[in-house]
Amino acid sequence: AQSVTQLDSHVSVSEGTPVLLRCNYSSSYSPSLFWYVQHPNKGLQLLLKYTSAATLVKGINGFEAEFKKSETSFHLTKPSAHMSDAAEYFCVVSEHFGNEKLTFGTGTRLTIIP
Amino acid sequence: DAGITQSPRHKVTETGTPVTLRCHQTENHRYMYWYRQDPGHGLRLIHYSYGVKDTDKGEVSDGYSVSRSKTEDFLLTLESATSSQTSVYFCAISEFAVGSGSDRGSYNEQFFGPGTRLTVL
Numbered sequence: 001a002q003s004v005t006q007l008d009s010h011v012s013v014s015e016g017t018p019v020l021l022r023c024n025y026s027s028s029y030s031p032s033l034f035w036y037v038q039h040p041n042k043g044l045q046l047l048l049k050y051t052s053a054a055t056l057v058k059g060i061n062g063f064e065a066e067f068k069k070s071e072t073s074f075h076l077t078k079p080s081a082h083m084s085d086a087a088e089y090f091c092v093v094s095e096h097f098g099n100e101k102l103t104f105g106t107g108t109r110l111t112i113i114p
Numbered sequence: 115d116a117g118i119t120q121s122p123r124h125k126v127t128e129t130g131t132p133v134t135l136r137c138h139q140t141e142n143h144r145y146m147y148w149y150r151q152d153p154g155h156g157l158r159l160i161h162y163s164y165g166v167k168d169t170d171k172g173e174v175s176d177g178y179s180v181s182r183s184k185t186e187d188f189l190l191t192l193e194s195a196t197s198s199q200t201s202v203y204f205c206a207i208s209e210f211a212v213g214s215g216s217d218r219g220s221y222n223e224q225f226f227g228p229g230t231r232l233t234v235l
Contacts, residue, residue, distance in 0.1 A: 009154075032222065034223070036226075042228070042229075043204060043226040043227055043228045043229055044157075044204070044226040045226075046223060046225075049223060090156055090157070094222050101159055101162070101172070102159070102222065102224060104156035104157040104158070105156055106154055106155060106156040107156050
């Protein structure tokens with residue numbers, strides 16, 4: 001069975017400072033991992049994905065995430081926050097080879113302080 | 115953006131009435147999904163489809179049924195709506211992809227529709 005835990009329900013950072021959104025996962029198999037972003041009253045957009053190749057994954061809008069198997073983590077980072085980054089972020093896990101289902105974390109709301 | 119539309123986008127209905135939500139895609143993707151989004155729960159899978167007339171239950175399927183008679187359409191029906199089904203409903207589509215080069219894994223990247231906000235009074 002697969003599961004994902006987002007360790008913070010709400011994160012606030014000042015504009016121009018680094019962003020760290022934490023995610024831990026559990027999976028019986030070699031997982032795929034994703035980060036999705038949802039802006040207010042919008043659908044979900046894929047930020048980045050890990051699919052068993054490079055452990056450091058770069059996504060859109062300057063975000064990146066590092067897959068650490070020993071720590072079962074997939075934390076999302078960005079060096080410098082922008083006001084437009086204010087949104088809700090979801091960490092998602094999917095197991096390989098026939099499991100079509102995604103399991104979502106409960107989300108982290110990111111607030112950017114001007 | 116992936117070609118996914120949902121209709122209606124907003125609906126208010128009364129307890130006990132039937133409701134059908136429609137998801138339409140123009141991408142010819144094999145897999146389609148219905149999720150509900152509630153505060154503190156993230157997105158939870160209701161039902162999904164892996165082909166025309168092929169569907170299966172997700173983790174919160176009670177009170178919901180689905181149908182897929184064409185590749186492009188996936189319908190979600192609440193036979194008798196209850197207040198606990200007040201939520202935002204998202205449709206998603208996917209096709210298994212295989213990366214290349216440094217990204218060699220296979221993965222299920224899902225693309226989401228704009229959502230339907232349903233209120234059951």
